[in-house]
Amino acid sequence: MLNSSDTTYLSLLEKADSARENAYCAYSNFKVGAALLTKSGNIIFGSNVENASYGLTNCAERSAIFAAISRGIKPQEIDAIAISATGENFSPCGACRQVIFEMGSQIAVIFRFNGKVVIERISDLLPYSFTITINGQ
Ligand SMILES: O=c1ccn([C@H]2C[C@H](O)[C@@H](CO)O2)c(=O)[nH]1
Numbered sequence: 389m390l391n392s393s394d395t396t397y398l399s400l401l402e403k404a405d406s407a408r409e410n411a412y413c414a415y416s417n418f419k420v421g422a423a424l425l426t427k428s429g430n431i432i433f434g435s436n437v438e439n440a441s442y443g444l445t446n447c448a449e450r451s452a453i454f455a456a457i458s459r460g461i462k463p464q465e466i467d468a469i470a471i472s473a474t475g476e477n478f479s480p481c482g483a484c485r486q487v488i489f490e491m492g493s494q495i496a497v498i499f500r501f502n503g504k505v506v507i508e509r510i511s512d513l514l515p516y517s518f519t520i521t522i523n524g525q
């Protein structure tokens with residue numbers, strides 16, 4: 389557990405609260421927003437984008453990561469990602485944990501769970517994570 393009173397990360401979580409307003413969640417009505425912080429202080433937002441073919445839905449965290457990479461941010465530049473959802477109880481889904489981990493094992497992940505702010509490294513949220521080693525690389 390990282391320092392849960394870290395003001396940078398608490399304010400990032402409030403930015404994720406705002407990003408929630410952009411959610412397209414016509415089917416679940418469950419709004420999720422994400423705010424990704426780079427090491428140089430840029431913030432990239434994401435929200436969940438649902439689809440009539442439910443399985444095509446994109447989660448807010450993955451929207452933010454794909455937006456960041458698409459605009460040229462390198463994985464090593466990502467410091468943290470905060471995620472905010474309707475209600476008090478949210479933690480990032482397994483698919484999103486895997487996608488965050490791909491960007492770097494030390495990325496801080498911030499969310500509210502049971503009314504408390506949780507700040508954890510992605511490596512602690514996804515033990516025994518899946519990676520591919522080819523020829524020792
Ligand atoms: O980590 C998660 C889990 C779920 N959702 C979204 C997907 C869907 O639109 C809604 C309900 O599952 O919440 C996210 O954005 N992030």
Ligand SMILES: [Zn+2]
Nearest residue numbers: 447481483484
């Ligand atoms: Zn997800």
